Amino acid sequence: MTETRVRDPIGTRKRCGGEDPGARDYIGAVTRMGVRIKGVLGFTSPPKLDAATPASHQQAQKPCGVKGQHGPSMTQQTQKFELPPELKKYPAQPTPGQKTEDQIHSSFNKLMSELKKPRAPYVLSLANRLYGEQSYQFVEKFLNDAKKYYEAGLEEVDFKMKSEAARVDINKWVEKNTQGKIKDLLPQGSIDAMTRLVLVNAIYFKGNWEKKFPKEATTDGQFKLNKTQTKPVKMMNRKAAFPLALIPEMNSQVLELPYVGKNLSMLIILPKEIEDETTGLQKLEKALTYEKLMEWTRPEVMRQQEVEVSLPKFKMEETYDMKSLLISMGMEDVFDGQKVNLSGMSPNNDLVVSKVIHKAFVEVNEEGTEAAAATGAVMMTRCLRIPQVFNADHPFLFFIRHNPTKSILFYGRFCSP
Known part of the structure; x- marks a missing residue:
């Protein structure tokens, strides 16, 4: 079983001084942003050996993103989030009078419903x-x-x-969810007393493998x-x-482990050999982009075959x-009291983002995955075929x-037991 849990709060405080193409593009933007963050985390010093971080952290940022930001602050986030500034490429069947900026949030709402x-x-x-803050x-x-779009009601505190x-109350809500x-x-x-708003997002996933690992087959091994x-x-x-x-260009394998129902899968990218003295993943992570991830995992190339x-x-x-990470990626205005424009949230425009904290939990075992995160098998004729070997005894994504x-929904790097 795999279990993953993730939570993201964004703290703002008062400054001292059918298929929906919109949803499809939104998914691409979220995943592209997630891959970029994954790369930055991979090359921190010292590097994070175990990084389990969901692209869903965007869910916590979006309500105060396009909805709350105006001017350069909004432009900066849409650029880093890789959404077009004009937001007009989303003909997400807007209702009469609906603004184009609402289409992104409508697309996100449809994705969450799916x-x-x-x-x-x-x-x-x-x-x-x-x-x-109750007085703000x-x-x-x-x-x-x-x-409306995020089912995020306001709790006055x-x-x-x-x-x-x-x-303490916020932490209890997170723990419960x-x-x-x-x-x-x-x-x-x-x-503290200067805090005016905290935006919190929680996601919990639990799924069982379609093909479980027999517990009696679990053995003691050595992880390189x-x-x-x-x-x-x-x-x-x-x-x-x-x-x-x-x-081939990465000398790596990619394996898909479906969960029951096949709507969800775990994808594992494993370098065939350790090529450096650190994690063995640096070459792969440097090359990894959203487009390459989609290319490497296309159904046409993921061939069903016998695998050990x-x-x-x-x-x-x-x-x-996440504050320092987002600043390093160019999203600095929302943290700068002299530059930020959150007038869409506050009529006084006196808010600034002070913290973005992200926490993730992942557990993988014989039953499946727990995280806080299609049918139609291809039949092959039986023959004396040697099974492929996928031995994840060294670092993988x-x-x-x-x-x-x-x-x-979730992504991470496993480098050490």
Whole structure:
């Protein structure tokens, strides 16, 4: 079982001084942004060895993004989010009088409805909430749109006098909406009397493998950290037919492990050999783009074949302060009290983003995946065919994908047990 839980709060404080083409483009933008963040995280110093980060962190940013920002602040985010500034390429069947900026949020709402289909053979819950200072005035349209498109209602709290109690309440809400997997999202000191608004997003995913790994086949193994170092690990083993492809230019394999129902899959990209003295992934991560990820995992190249799969059982949890990362990617205005324009949220335009905290949990075992994150098999004639080997006993990248929309819900890097 794989389990993933993720939470993203954005803190703002008062400044001292059918197929919907819009949804398809939105998915591409989210995934493209996620891949860029993945690359930045991969080359921090020291590098994060275990990075489990969902593209869904955009869900927390969007209500205060296009909806709340005006002027250069909005232009900067749409550029870094890789959406066109005019937003007019989204003919998402707008209702009469609907502004083009609303089309992005409408497309996101449709995507969330697709992901949360009733009676799905997996558990995927998404929750959003705004925590606002009770004495502060917010733009009514911002609050209405946040509730309409993101189901993010406003909870009025007393940040001025009871900031610590508010922090505890927010953390409890997060813990509840991630089935207890994400605890203490906001550390002590992250909320104070100057805080005016906290935007929080929680996502929880739990899915069982379509083809489970037999528990009796799990063995003790050695995971190669690099060319010279290893660590003990429990390796799950299974021989069955799975979609598998080779990426020749990267000397890597990509394997698809479907979850029950096949609407969701885990994609694993594994370098065939360790080529450097660190994680073995640097060449792959430097080359990885959204377009290449889509190309490498096209159904035409992912051929169903007999594969001997060895995959480590793992559990990982990471917390990131996304502020410095987003600034390094060029999204600095929202953190700068002299430049930011959040007049779409505040009639006084006196807000500035102070923190973006992201926390993720992923667990992979024989049953499937838990995270806080199509039928039609190709039949092949039986013959004396040697099974392919996919032995993930060294660092790899993984992605959890919603197959009907090609949306990447979670992504990460496993480098050490």
